[in-house]
Amino acid sequence: MTRRALLSTFPLLLLATVRAGAQGMATVYKDPSCGCCTKWVELLRNSGFTVTIKNIAELDRSRYAVPAALRSCHTAVIDGRIVEGHVPVADVQRMLKQGSAVAGLAVPGMPIGSPGMEVPGTSPQPFDVLAFDKAGSSRVFASYGRR
Numbered sequence: 549m550t551r552r553a554l555l556s557t558f559p560l561l562l563l564a565t566v567r568a569g570a571q572g573m574a575t576v577y578k579d580p581s582c583g584c585c586t587k588w589v590e591l592l593r594n595s596g597f598t599v600t601i602k603n604i605a606e607l608d609r610s611r612y613a614v615p616a617a618l619r620s621c622h623t624a625v626i627d628g629r630i631v632e633g634h635v636p637v638a639d640v641q642r643m644l645k646q647g648s649a650v651a652g653l654a655v656p657g658m659p660i661g662s663p664g665m666e667v668p669g670t671s672p673q674p675f676d677v678l679a680f681d682k683a684g685s686s687r688v689f690a691s692y693g694r695r
Contacts, residue, residue, distance in 0.1 A: 571592075571598075573597070574624050576599060576622055576623070577602045577607045577622060578623075579604070582621055584634070585621055585622040588634055588663055591664060597637075612630045613651055617656065618633075618656045619633075619654070620657060621658055626644070629652050630652030632652060632653070633654055633655040634659070635655050636662070636677065639677045639689060643689070649679075650680065653677055653678065655676070655677055656678070660673045662692070673693065675691075676689075677691075
């Protein structure tokens with residue numbers, strides 16, 4: 549391959565790299581046997597996030613300032629923000645666009661019907677996505693399944 553031919557491929561490589569990480573970089577800490585966490589990771593990837601999985605048996609969530617009442621089955625660090633549990637990707641994207649207003653988002657527990665927790669033949673449970681700050685305060689960021 550000539551130097552000119554090699555250099556002509558650079559814009560294509562750059563474009564592919566930008567598209568691969570178009571939404572951001574995510575590191576997801578999860579139990580290696582958790583299938584619902586794996587489903588949630590696939591939703592992130594399908595939405596354009598570049599995801600690294602760290603399989604661990606126990607996670608010290610206090611390291612990420614996740615309030616105890618908001619904890620779930622996995623923790624993600626996405627562009628420096630914390631995402632705890634089965635948060636819809638659209639809410640992750642909205643949080644990232646809003647700047648540093650919140651430290652992270654959480655869906656406490658594992659509500660049926662939240663992203664990655666779909667169960668065929670079972671009605672989804674209503675759930676809230678909670679925004680939290682580093683001091684541990686939280687507020688409703690989005691609600692699903694409530695009338």
